[in-house]
Amino acid sequence: MKLYGSYTSPFVRHCRIALLEGQLNGGLECEFIETDADSSAKLSPMKKVPFLQDQQAGKDIGLTDSASILMYLREQSGKEFLTDAQDFNLFCNVNTVLDAAVNLFFLEKFDQITPEQSSYLTRHKDRVESALLHLNDSTYSSQAPFTDGELRLACFLDWGLYRNRINIDGLDNLQALLKAARSFDLFAQTAPPIGA
Numbered sequence: 796m797k798l799y800g801s802y803t804s805p806f807v808r809h810c811r812i813a814l815l816e817g818q819l820n821g822g823l824e825c826e827f828i829e830t831d832a833d834s835s836a837k838l839s840p841m842k843k844v845p846f847l848q849d850q851q852a853g854k855d856i857g858l859t860d861s862a863s864i865l866m867y868l869r870e871q872s873g874k875e876f877l878t879d880a881q882d883f884n885l886f887c888n889v890n891t892v893l894d895a896a897v898n899l900f901f902l903e904k905f906d907q908i909t910p911e912q913s914s915y916l917t918r919h920k921d922r923v924e925s926a927l928l929h930l931n932d933s934t935y936s937s938q939a940p941f942t943d944g945e946l947r948l949a950c951f952l953d954w955g956l957y958r959n960r961i962n963i964d965g966l967d968n969l970q971a972l973l974k975a976a977r978s979f980d981l982f983a984q985t986a987p988p989i990g991a
């Protein structure tokens with residue numbers, strides 16, 4: 796099995812955590828292959844990371860979204876994935892916010908387009924801000940094990956701070972979750988590299 800991705804993507808990070816968990820608990824055999832935007836454009840029809848290929852034991856499985864990859868990695872490790880509607884809702888909401896924040900990031904980085912130049916990007920920016928306030932209205936686990944909704948949220952928060960895309964000052968429940976996640980060894984081991 797091969798998991799392709801970058802060391803900075805929050806979507807990939809969540810999959811890398813599930814992969815490490817599977818390797819520790821059940822001997823999951825999967826190689827992580829670092830992949831840049833040029834390669835992902837050639838190797839995945841979605842032109843995004845992560846993607847996964849499994850050609851072990853006569854299989855020919857190609858997965859091109861972090862959600863299906865997580866489901867597959869959890870299945871292969873004998874674990875459940877998103878069985879609770881509220882946690883699933885959290886996972887979906889964080890994906891919505893991440894898509895908005897990642898779009899804002901790439902448009903600014905590659906095309907120098909900012910929300911000041913686009914009413915739809917302003918809506919994306921407002922979405923990120925209102926979602927953070929909303930997500931702060933809940934409390935989260937204070938230590939591992941974390942749910943997949945919580946892991947996705949922690950991956951988003953850490954990426955948002957790493958890329959200077961969010962401010963969580965005063966958002967105590969989000970700060971508490973991030974602090975707790977950072978003391979979970981697999982979350983710490985998958986932190987984005989400084990300066991990338």
Ligand SMILES: N[C@@H](CCC(=O)N[C@@H](CS)C(=O)NCC(=O)O)C(=O)O
Pocket residue numbers: 803804805806832835842843844845859860861862897901
């Ligand atoms: N829905 C996808 C989103 C993945 C995604 O947006 N990945 C970003 C990196 S953080 C990417 O590869 N972007 C490249 C592009 O947009 O061209 C998933 O969950 O896997």
